[in-house]
Amino acid sequence: MAGRFQFVSKDYIDFRVRDRIPKNTQRNTNWGVNTWNLWVTVRNNARQLGQPKFPCAMELEFISPQEMNEYLCHFVLEVRNTNGELYPATTLNQLLAGLSRYLKDELNRPDLNLYNPNNVYFNRFRQTLDAQMKLVTEKGIGTVKRQAQPITEEQEKCLWDKGLLSINDAVGLSKVVYFYNCKVFGLRSCDEHNNLQAEQYTFSSDEAGNFVLYHGRA
Structure with a gap:
């Protein structure tokens, strides 16, 4: 025992x-x-x-x-x-x-x-x-937040030219969705990407043309 x-x-x-x-x-x-x-x-x-x-x-x-x-x-x-x-x-x-x-x-x-x-x-x-x-x-102490430098058009083109972004296969397409969710809609954390729902996107249009509207969550 x-x-x-x-x-x-x-x-x-x-x-x-x-x-x-x-x-x-x-x-x-x-x-x-x-x-x-x-x-x-x-x-x-x-x-x-x-x-x-x-x-x-x-x-x-x-x-x-x-x-x-x-x-x-x-x-x-x-x-x-x-x-x-x-x-x-x-x-x-x-x-x-x-x-x-x-x-x-x-x-x-x-x-x-x-x-x-x-x-x-x-x-x-x-x-x-x-x-x-x-x-x-x-006094403005600590109020200036560090921001990530935006990716340039040349860098984005390089991603496409090297095939890192592609619409020809599932992996490349997944990277495209991830990349443009970050670039266009400002998604950052893993949770934001993992918890994405299709209903968070709506297709609409105005006098300028068609666009996709993203609905963020708290």
């Missing part, structure tokens, strides 16, 4: 619990915590006249919600990237989300759930974060 069970240690359980978290999420959490620790170190060493005493990072497991709320308001407005520039709104939010995840999951502090609207202790933090995100957006 003993062979039916394999005993494990508490450390192994902790490892399995941590290992279930996606690597990107773990990196985001570490980034949030490391940035917080660095800010606390700089804040404690600044010794600015009239500034309140700030906690060292190791005290996060004992800090009260009221204290954490006060420090977070400063952190949101004072944190910068390695170039000394303000973070875009989405990046700032991700930074705080990583720190919140650490407080809630790693330190087992549900009372420090920063984003819970029912947690009134962090109303001021959420208001400060909202104000800062609006400010950086108004």
